[in-house]
Amino acid sequence: MNRLGSALSPYLRQHATNPVDWHEWDTAAFEEATARDMPILLSIGYAACHWCHVMAHESFEDPATTALMNASYVCIKVDREERPDIDSVYMAAVVAMTGQGGWPMTVFLTPDGAPFYAGTYFPPIPAHGLPSFPQVLDAIAEAWRDRRDGLEEQAAALVARLREQPDALATLTTAPTTQDLADAAQLLSRQHDRVNGGFGTAPKFPPSMNLDQLLRHHGRTGDAVALRVAAHTCEAMARGGIYDQLGGGFARYSVDAEWVVPHFEKMLYDNAQLLGVYARLWRTTTALADGGASATDPPLADPSAVADLAHRVATETADFLLTELRTAEGAFASSLDADTDGHEGTFYVWTPEQLLTVLGPDDGPWAADLFGVTANGTFDDGASVLQLARPDLLATPGAAERWARVRGTLAAVRATRTRPGRDDKVVAGWNGLAIASLAEAGMIFDRPDWVAAAERAAEHVVARHWSGGAGESGAGPSGPSGQPGQPEPAPGGSTSDTGPELRRVSLGGELSRAAGTLEDYALLADGLLVLFSATGATRWFEVAEALLDVVLDRFTEPSGDAVAFFDTPSAPSAATGSPAHTSPALIVRPADPGDNASPSGRSAAAGALLRYAALSGSHRHRAAAEAALSVYPVLAAQAPRFAGHALAVAEALVDGPREIAIVLPPGADAVAQEAASALISAAWRGTAPGAVIAVGQEGDGHPLLARRPAPVPTAYVCRGFVCDRPVTDASALTRLLQA
Structure with a gap:
C-alpha cells in the first residue's frame, strides 16, 4: 500500500501513484521493518530534482522493479527539503561509503536505521559503470539473507564513525582572526576561474556566500582582488x-565550467541569496564609481558598467521572486521544476528557426548572435540555452530599445509554453533568506514595495509557523540583557510543553509535522532583524529575540570550554502528530558546520546572534556568536568555499560590526524628514561589512537609540555601543562608514 497520498510534501505526492509500498519517515515504517525482519530502502530527493524524476519513471513506476522493492524491503520516501536533518545524516553516510553524494539518494538500512549500503541514482540497466537498480536490489536482498552479520557489523562501524564527527566540532574556541580572513580570501582568489568566473571546474554552483564574504572583505580592507573575483563571477x-x-532568476547550477547549460530547477534559497549579493555588488561598485571608496591596488576597470549590470540583475531577480515564487499567502514557494512535459529545460531553450519565426528576419539573426543560439545548439536536439554571448552588441546605437523589444517578444511567446511545476511548500528558513534580501535590497534601491513584500512574508511565516506569538507592534524589546520576552500564542498554534516552537514547512497554510531546524530558527531570526532595521517595527525584533532564545536553549550544549551547536533541538517536538506518525530518533544528532547551497545552521546562528548582539548590546548573544564561529578557522585555511557565510559573519565580527543609530527628533518638519531620509539612505548604502541599523526617536525604547539626543536628525556610528562623534549630514555619515 502506497501511503503518500495524504502527505503534505509535493515531492512525496509526486510518488503517491507509484506501485511501491511507500511509507513516510515514521515509527510505523521502522516497526514494520522490525516485525518483518527486513532492511529498509530509504529514498531521498526533492520536487524540482531532474534525476529524481528520471529514477522515478525508470524504476519506481516499473512493475518488475517495484515488485522486488516491495518483496524484500520496507520502502521509505523522504523530501530532503522538509526533513534536512534526515538528509544530512544519511548524506554523510553516502559520502563516507562512496566518496560523493547527490540526489536522488538511495540508502539501505537495518531495521533500526543504521546504513550499510548507499548510492545516488541507479539506472534501470547497467550503464556508465553502475549496476542496474534491479541488480542492486537482488544483491542487497541476498546479502541480507545470507551474510547479515557482516552487513550489521559494517553498519555499526559506520554509525560509530558518524557519531564521532559532532564531538570533533567542539574542540576549538576562537573565532576567525583578521589573518584567517585574509588567508581565506587569498585562497579563494587562487581557486578562482580567471577565464569563466566562479571557483573550480564543472559543475558550478552559484557561490553566493563566498561572493558576500569577498564583498565584505573588500568593504573592510579595500582589497581590490577580492572585489575583482566577486565582480567577475557575478558578471559571468x-x-x-x-x-x-x-x-530573471538563477538556475540551481551549471553542468559546465562556462555557466552555459544549467540544471534548470530554480530554488528559492539561491535566488534569495543572489538578490542580496547583486544589491551589495551594486552598492560597492557605485561607491567606487563615485570615487568614494579606496582600494589597496587599482579598482575595477569600469565600476559603472558592473553597477549597471548588478542593478538590472538584482531588480529582475526580485521581480522573479515576487512573480514566480510568491504564494497566495504572501510567503515564498520552494522551487520551480527543471522539467516540463516530461523533459528537462524545454520551457527555456530555443533554436535559430524559432527565433527567426518569432522575431522576423531583422531581429531573429541579431538575437541568435546575441544569445549564442546556433544550429548545433548548446543543449539537446539542436536547441540552445539563452546566454549573453555577445554583450558588445548591446553597446551599439539603438541596442537598448532593440534589447527590450526582443526580450519582451520572446518572453510573451515563452509564456504560452507549458510552465514548469512549482513546489508550493513554504520553508521557514528559506523565507527568512528572502525576507532579509528583499528588505535590504528594498532599502538600498529605495523600493518600498520590496520591503512591503518582505513584511507580508514575515507576517505569514510568523503567524503560521511560530507558536511563540508575533509581539505587539510598537512595543519595546526586552533590552540588552538578552532575556526572553513573554509573547502571546500566535494563530500558528499554542506554546508547547517544551516552550515555543517553529515548524519548518507549510503548504497552503497547512503545517507539516516537521519541526524547525537550527537553520530555520536562525535564518528567520536574521531576516526579521533586517526587517526591523528596514521598518522600525519592534515586533520583528521581539520575535527574532524569542527565536534566538530557543536556539540557545535547545540547539546548543556545553562541551568543555566550547559550545556545540546541533541542527536539531534537544527537546522532542510537541508537533509530531498521532502515535502512528511519530518520528523515530535519528542514529546521529546532526551538526554539520559546512555552508553548501545555503548557510549551515551553525553559521546562520552565528550571523543572527551577532546581528542581535549588535542591535541590543547583549554580551550573551555576542559570546554565543563567537562560539558558533570557533570551528571555522580550519575551514578558512583549508576549504573556505564551504564556509562562505560563516566567514562573511566573521568579517562583520572583526569590523565591529558597525552599529548605526539614526535618531529622529519628535515632530520633524519637511526639512528634517528630508535630512532623515538622506541619512537612512547613506546608512543602507554604506559598505561596512555586516553593519546594523536602528531608526527611531530617542524615547522609542530600543537599546541602540537610548540616551542619544537628536535636536535634528542625527546619526551615531558605534562599535559595542561606543560611538564616534554624531553627524547630521549624509555625506559625513558616508565618510564615517568608509573609514
Missing part, C-alpha cells in the same frame, strides 16, 4: 545560461 553568471535572460 549574469551573462550565462544559468541566469534566465528573459524572466
Whole structure:
C-alpha cells in the first residue's frame, strides 16, 4: 500500500501513484521493518530534482522493479527539503561509503536505521559503470539473507564513525582572526576561474556566500582582488545560461565550467541569496564609481558598467521572486521544476528557426548572435540555452530599445509554453533568506514595495509557523540583557510543553509535522532583524529575540570550554502528530558546520546572534556568536568555499560590526524628514561589512537609540555601543562608514 497520498510534501505526492509500498519517515515504517525482519530502502530527493524524476519513471513506476522493492524491503520516501536533518545524516553516510553524494539518494538500512549500503541514482540497466537498480536490489536482498552479520557489523562501524564527527566540532574556541580572513580570501582568489568566473571546474554552483564574504572583505580592507573575483563571477553568471535572460532568476547550477547549460530547477534559497549579493555588488561598485571608496591596488576597470549590470540583475531577480515564487499567502514557494512535459529545460531553450519565426528576419539573426543560439545548439536536439554571448552588441546605437523589444517578444511567446511545476511548500528558513534580501535590497534601491513584500512574508511565516506569538507592534524589546520576552500564542498554534516552537514547512497554510531546524530558527531570526532595521517595527525584533532564545536553549550544549551547536533541538517536538506518525530518533544528532547551497545552521546562528548582539548590546548573544564561529578557522585555511557565510559573519565580527543609530527628533518638519531620509539612505548604502541599523526617536525604547539626543536628525556610528562623534549630514555619515 502506497501511503503518500495524504502527505503534505509535493515531492512525496509526486510518488503517491507509484506501485511501491511507500511509507513516510515514521515509527510505523521502522516497526514494520522490525516485525518483518527486513532492511529498509530509504529514498531521498526533492520536487524540482531532474534525476529524481528520471529514477522515478525508470524504476519506481516499473512493475518488475517495484515488485522486488516491495518483496524484500520496507520502502521509505523522504523530501530532503522538509526533513534536512534526515538528509544530512544519511548524506554523510553516502559520502563516507562512496566518496560523493547527490540526489536522488538511495540508502539501505537495518531495521533500526543504521546504513550499510548507499548510492545516488541507479539506472534501470547497467550503464556508465553502475549496476542496474534491479541488480542492486537482488544483491542487497541476498546479502541480507545470507551474510547479515557482516552487513550489521559494517553498519555499526559506520554509525560509530558518524557519531564521532559532532564531538570533533567542539574542540576549538576562537573565532576567525583578521589573518584567517585574509588567508581565506587569498585562497579563494587562487581557486578562482580567471577565464569563466566562479571557483573550480564543472559543475558550478552559484557561490553566493563566498561572493558576500569577498564583498565584505573588500568593504573592510579595500582589497581590490577580492572585489575583482566577486565582480567577475557575478558578471559571468549574469551573462550565462544559468541566469534566465528573459524572466530573471538563477538556475540551481551549471553542468559546465562556462555557466552555459544549467540544471534548470530554480530554488528559492539561491535566488534569495543572489538578490542580496547583486544589491551589495551594486552598492560597492557605485561607491567606487563615485570615487568614494579606496582600494589597496587599482579598482575595477569600469565600476559603472558592473553597477549597471548588478542593478538590472538584482531588480529582475526580485521581480522573479515576487512573480514566480510568491504564494497566495504572501510567503515564498520552494522551487520551480527543471522539467516540463516530461523533459528537462524545454520551457527555456530555443533554436535559430524559432527565433527567426518569432522575431522576423531583422531581429531573429541579431538575437541568435546575441544569445549564442546556433544550429548545433548548446543543449539537446539542436536547441540552445539563452546566454549573453555577445554583450558588445548591446553597446551599439539603438541596442537598448532593440534589447527590450526582443526580450519582451520572446518572453510573451515563452509564456504560452507549458510552465514548469512549482513546489508550493513554504520553508521557514528559506523565507527568512528572502525576507532579509528583499528588505535590504528594498532599502538600498529605495523600493518600498520590496520591503512591503518582505513584511507580508514575515507576517505569514510568523503567524503560521511560530507558536511563540508575533509581539505587539510598537512595543519595546526586552533590552540588552538578552532575556526572553513573554509573547502571546500566535494563530500558528499554542506554546508547547517544551516552550515555543517553529515548524519548518507549510503548504497552503497547512503545517507539516516537521519541526524547525537550527537553520530555520536562525535564518528567520536574521531576516526579521533586517526587517526591523528596514521598518522600525519592534515586533520583528521581539520575535527574532524569542527565536534566538530557543536556539540557545535547545540547539546548543556545553562541551568543555566550547559550545556545540546541533541542527536539531534537544527537546522532542510537541508537533509530531498521532502515535502512528511519530518520528523515530535519528542514529546521529546532526551538526554539520559546512555552508553548501545555503548557510549551515551553525553559521546562520552565528550571523543572527551577532546581528542581535549588535542591535541590543547583549554580551550573551555576542559570546554565543563567537562560539558558533570557533570551528571555522580550519575551514578558512583549508576549504573556505564551504564556509562562505560563516566567514562573511566573521568579517562583520572583526569590523565591529558597525552599529548605526539614526535618531529622529519628535515632530520633524519637511526639512528634517528630508535630512532623515538622506541619512537612512547613506546608512543602507554604506559598505561596512555586516553593519546594523536602528531608526527611531530617542524615547522609542530600543537599546541602540537610548540616551542619544537628536535636536535634528542625527546619526551615531558605534562599535559595542561606543560611538564616534554624531553627524547630521549624509555625506559625513558616508565618510564615517568608509573609514
